[in-house]
Amino acid sequence: MLFPEHDFLDRFGAAAKAGFRGVEYLFPYAYRLEDLAGCLREAGLEQVLFNLPPGNWEAGERGLASLPGREAEFQASVAEALRYAEALDCPRIHAMAGLLPERADRETVEAHHHTYLKNLRFAAGEAAKAGRDLLIEPINQRDMPGYFLSRQADAIKVIDEVGADNLRLQFDVYHCQIMDGDLISHMERQFHAIGHVQIAGVPERHEPDLGEVCYPEVLARLDSLGYTGWVGCEYRPAGNTWAGLGWGQAYGLSTDTTTRGH
Numbered sequence: 001m002l003f004p005e006h007d008f009l010d011r012f013g014a015a016a017k018a019g020f021r022g023v024e025y026l027f028p029y030a031y032r033l034e035d036l037a038g039c040l041r042e043a044g045l046e047q048v049l050f051n052l053p054p055g056n057w058e059a060g061e062r063g064l065a066s067l068p069g070r071e072a073e074f075q076a077s078v079a080e081a082l083r084y085a086e087a088l089d090c091p092r093i094h095a096m097a098g099l100l101p102e103r104a105d106r107e108t109v110e111a112h113h114h115t116y117l118k119n120l121r122f123a124a125g126e127a128a129k130a131g132r133d134l135l136i137e138p139i140n141q142r143d144m145p146g147y148f149l150s151r152q153a154d155a156i157k158v159i160d161e162v163g164a165d166n167l168r169l170q171f172d173v174y175h176c177q178i179m180d181g182d183l184i185s186h187m188e189r190q191f192h193a194i195g196h197v198q199i200a201g202v203p204e205r206h207e208p209d210l211g212e213v214c215y216p217e218v219l220a221r222l223d224s225l226g227y228t229g230w231v232g233c234e235y236r237p238a239g240n241t242w243a244g245l246g247w248g249q250a251y252g253l254s255t256d257t258t259t260r261g262h
């Protein structure tokens, strides 16, 4: 989502020049593995996370994991994601849950829940064989109406029901603020399950210093909890990406325009 001023494969160099040490993105599948691996190597970056294939994104699909009748496609998506994760040395992959049909009745919701648990057990098992973590993320209903997983408590319940050590929570602060609020309490209560963190300003999803969330306090508390994982900057720059990085200087990022030479 950052550096949209550049073609995708050029964003790796821009991220490194800005001081990032790792990158994540939604989907790698439109690109050749060797091109992505070369970008990481040349920029000296780690591949931190990406998503499993989401179904037909252009047609509005937002993941396969809870969709009854699509299990074979989901299993193939796990294999494809793990193939990319192996080549890019990516320790974690995110399985998007998918959308409920409009006005879903109780039976439909239960069928999605049953499918979700079954698929996550399969995917966590395959990821564990490869030494990788599988993440699930509650996503807010404003950005993704009908998304099957939107509340923090539901995500923790699913993680407990699946019972796989490598099934972890993708704690996106932006979504948590919109759907549940009470950010620091949720972060503290769920800390045992957090496998990745993402941040963005609320409500516009711009830079973290724009909006209602006090990120210096949230990130300081994350540190004091002993978090040693990554924090993904999953936001849409309000303007030029570089101009908006001032918030990150406290975390080693640079807004130095002289490094823009790219």
Ligand SMILES: O=C(O)C(=O)[C@H](O)CO
Residues within 6 Å of the ligand: 026, 051, 094, 137, 139, 172, 175, 198, 234
């Ligand atoms: O939407 C988000 O916050 C995500 O992190 C998903 O991976 C992509 O939609």
Ligand SMILES: [Mg+2]
Residues within 6 Å of the ligand: 137, 172, 198, 234
């Ligand atoms: Mg997110």
